[in-house]
Amino acid sequence: MSRTVTIEPVTRIEGHARITLQLGGGGEVEDARFHLTQFRGFEKFCEGRPYREMPALTARTCGICPVSHIIASNKACDHLLSVSIPPTGEKLRRIMNLAQMVQSHALSFFHLSSPDLLLGWDSDPVSRNIFGVMRQYPDLAKDGIRLRQIGQSIIETLGGKKIHPTWVVPGGVADPLTPEKREAMLRQLPEGLEIARRTYDFFKTLVPKFKDEASHFGTLPTMFLSLVTPQGNLEHYDGLLRIKDAQGRIVEDMVPPEDYERIIGEAVEDFSYMKFPYYKPQGYPKGIYRVGPLARLNNAQSCGTPYADVALAEFHMLQESGPIASSFHYHYARLVEIIYALEMMERLLKDPAILDHRVRARARSNRDEGIGVSEAPRGTLIHHYRIDDDGLITWVNLVIATGHNNLAMNQAIRQVADAYVDGNQLQEGMLNRVEAVIRCFDPCLSCASHAFGQMPLRIELKDAAGQVVDTLSRG
Amino acid sequence: MALPATTPNVRVVTLTIDGRDLSAREDETIIEVCRENQIPIPSLCYLDGLSIWGGCRLCVVELEGQGRLFAACSTRVAEGMRIQTNTEKLQRYRRVIIELLFAERNHVCSVCVSNGHCELQWHAQKCGVDHVSVPYRQAAYPVDSSHEMFRMDHNRCILCTRCVRVCDEIEGAHTKDVMGRGSDCQIITDLAAPWGDSDTCTSCGKCVQVCPTGALVKQGTSAGEMVKDQHFLPILARRRHAQ
Numbered sequence: 001m002s003r004t005v006t007i008e009p010v011t012r013i014e015g016h017a018r019i020t021l022q023l024g025g026g027g028e029v030e031d032a033r034f035h036l037t038q039f040r041g042f043e044k045f046c047e048g049r050p051y052r053e054m055p056a057l058t059a060r061t062c063g064i065c066p067v068s069h070i071i072a073s074n075k076a077c078d079h080l081l082s083v084s085i086p087p088t089g090e091k092l093r094r095i096m097n098l099a100q101m102v103q104s105h106a107l108s109f110f111h112l113s114s115p116d117l118l119l120g121w122d123s124d125p126v127s128r129n130i131f132g133v134m135r136q137y138p139d140l141a142k143d144g145i146r147l148r149q150i151g152q153s154i155i156e157t158l159g160g161k162k163i164h165p166t167w168v169v170p171g172g173v174a175d176p177l178t179p180e181k182r183e184a185m186l187r188q189l190p191e192g193l194e195i196a197r198r199t200y201d202f203f204k205t206l207v208p209k210f211k212d213e214a215s216h217f218g219t220l221p222t223m224f225l226s227l228v229t230p231q232g233n234l235e236h237y238d239g240l241l242r243i244k245d246a247q248g249r250i251v252e253d254m255v256p257p258e259d260y261e262r263i264i265g266e267a268v269e270d271f272s273y274m275k276f277p278y279y280k281p282q283g284y285p286k287g288i289y290r291v292g293p294l295a296r297l298n299n300a301q302s303c304g305t306p307y308a309d310v311a312l313a314e315f316h317m318l319q320e321s322g323p324i325a326s327s328f329h330y331h332y333a334r335l336v337e338i339i340y341a342l343e344m345m346e347r348l349l350k351d352p353a354i355l356d357h358r359v360r361a362r363a364r365s366n367r368d369e370g371i372g373v374s375e376a377p378r379g380t381l382i383h384h385y386r387i388d389d390d391g392l393i394t395w396v397n398l399v400i401a402t403g404h405n406n407l408a409m410n411q412a413i414r415q416v417a418d419a420y421v422d423g424n425q426l427q428e429g430m431l432n433r434v435e436a437v438i439r440c441f442d443p444c445l446s447c448a449s450h451a452f453g454q455m456p457l458r459i460e461l462k463d464a465a466g467q468v469v470d471t472l473s474r475g
Numbered sequence: 476m477a478l479p480a481t482t483p484n485v486r487v488v489t490l491t492i493d494g495r496d497l498s499a500r501e502d503e504t505i506i507e508v509c510r511e512n513q514i515p516i517p518s519l520c521y522l523d524g525l526s527i528w529g530g531c532r533l534c535v536v537e538l539e540g541q542g543r544l545f546a547a548c549s550t551r552v553a554e555g556m557r558i559q560t561n562t563e564k565l566q567r568y569r570r571v572i573i574e575l576l577f578a579e580r581n582h583v584c585s586v587c588v589s590n591g592h593c594e595l596q597w598h599a600q601k602c603g604v605d606h607v608s609v610p611y612r613q614a615a616y617p618v619d620s621s622h623e624m625f626r627m628d629h630n631r632c633i634l635c636t637r638c639v640r641v642c643d644e645i646e647g648a649h650t651k652d653v654m655g656r657g658s659d660c661q662i663i664t665d666l667a668a669p670w671g672d673s674d675t676c677t678s679c680g681k682c683v684q685v686c687p688t689g690a691l692v693k694q695g696t697s698a699g700e701m702v703k704d705q706h707f708l709p710i711l712a713r714r715r716h717a718q
Contacts, residue, residue: 050620056586056698164585166698174700364695390620391694
């Protein structure tokens with residue numbers, strides 16, 4: 001008799017989700033699905049609004065990564081204006097985007113995932129959280145909190161507030177940087193880099209202990225999508241789209257972001273509010289790909305900063321050849337990107353031109369369609385708007401970073417469930433591993449469904465007749 | 476701007492406001508006397524330099540010996556008047572008025588171009604409006620973005636008619652007016668034509684500057700960027716009056 005296990009809510013992620021595992025008569029996993037259970041409707045209710053309101057409006061999809069939406073949305077608006085923004089304006093935007101990368105990656109690694117890695121998958125769920133980490137690893141917990149604070153503080157220094165700043169505007173940024181603010185930011189960066197390198201070195205010592213997880217946590221033969229610089233290096237703000245296949249062959253390269261619709265399609269399934277993007281030439285669901293830190297590092301030849309490049313070389317050695325396939329190594333990639341972001345911010349801030357007062361290009365809309373693409377912490381983020389002659393939005397498409405990983409997340413939970421879940425004897429630790437693989441992707445489901453709320457998780461165990469025979473839920 | 480004097484020789488009256496003994500010209504309104512004496516009274520439709528409308532009722536005050544409340548903007552002072560401007564009852568009424576304004580249309584401060592520079596928002600903060608206790612109407616209103624320089628977002632309009640009055644009384648164009656009844660009232664341009672098609676609008680922008688919210692704004696502004704300047708109004712009004 002088959003059964004369905006439902007994990008609801010999925011904890012320590014951003015947003016609401018449920019996981020269902022369909023078990024066969026012998027207790028083996030027959031199917032696994034990741035359901036996004038929240039709905040928001042941003043693409044619809046933005047219609048009729050002035051396009052200049054879009055950065056502030058779409059930033060409200062999320063309180064964790066609003067800067068990513070602000071960047072992508074403003075880039076779409078720049079496209080509508082048909083302007084190139086002043087170089088200093090672009091650099092200032094880059095700094096804010098990198099600060100966002102630091103704070104979001106720190107949140108994912110320290111606050112959400114480190115309890116599993118440090119306290120154990122099977123440890124008591126009551127203390128398997130950041131407070132448990134604080135008790136047993138107080139220095140590491142402090143590091144995590146401080147690192148996130150540094151990222152948030154840089155966003156606040158630039159934008160006036162930590163969450164939903166309105167300083168980035170179509171055409172550039174609202175105000176130039178003052179020398180005092182530059183000094184305030186530069187002062188924090190050495191400490192941040194020290195923490196990031198210390199954590200990275202510590203995590204490297206942990207990786208060998210997770211060989212088993214590394215081979216079962218979403219180790220998938222998928223493609224990887226990300227932005228890269230014209231030279232093929234790591235890029236988070238601008239650049240061109242690259243897709244590599246599971247063997248490391250470049251499938252698409254130097255694709256202008258405006259052409260994303262040629263390579264990316266979006267499928268819809270009735271069991272989730274999250275869409276299922278896929279690589280168009282290979283069709284759905286064969287065109288599965290991953291985005292985010294893992295994809296970015298797999299696609300990049302170099303980071304372009306000293307410590308991050310050393311870490312990137314070590315990252316590539318996690319596997320004998322080809323792109324790193326295990327989703328478990330998202331954690332590793334995240335730490336490399338934190339190092340990169342801190343180094344790059346320092347470089348940008350030390351550029352004398354960063355204090356230039358020309359930071360904004362002014363224009364009115366000069367075309368009726370705008371596309372903005374940037375790299376959010378979780379992956380490639382696409383904002384696509386159409387406007388009428390009066391500059392009012394007539395159509396919106398948001399392809400959210402987490403959404404790109406939807407197919408992969410579904411396959412990953414199936415793989416973890418196959419490896420760890422024994423339907424005849426359900427244990428909390430088994431289900432925590434199913435959740436943990438989702439945490440590797442650091443999904444932001446509020447963004448992905450353009451939805452609201454917190455992130456609970458529920459696991460249901462159903463029999464062959466579809467009857468729920470067991471349920472574990474949290475949140 | 477004071478209501479027209481009833482007699483050529485204006486007398487001085489004595490009165491008390493919040494316990495303070497004051498004197499004023501008898502052709503002055505309560506709100507004018509309060510402003511002269513730095514007694515704060517919230518108001519939205521009233522604006523120095525424009526005619527009195529008395530529509531928002533935010534400036535209501537209590538008069539001793541009177542059972543009802545009076546709008547300070549449209550009530551002249553009188554000899555021996557004893558006025559209270561900030562009782563608990565008045566605070567409660569003002570909070571409800573502001574809540575009703577928020578519930579009537581779609582004022583989403585966080586994404587509004589006037590965020591941080593909005594009179595409705597300031598008054599809400601000052602009056603302690605931390606929630607809206609009546610259901611939102613959530614009616615959809617259009618945005619008129621057809622004008623090259625300005626935009627009208629009916630979602631943010633509180634129907635104070637400052638724009639109508641400044642256009643008529645100061646600019647002399649009377650491009651703006653009010654159409655409809657009750658909650659269906661809407662500010663229109665000419666005979667409900669798109670603003671950009673108006674033959675009468677001089678694009679002076681006075682309506683934008685006097686609008687207390689983000690309903691009338693400049694094109695090209697992003698969230699929080701629309702800062703309004705109303706200093707021109709009393710100066711222009713005095714010059715118009717002197718002509």
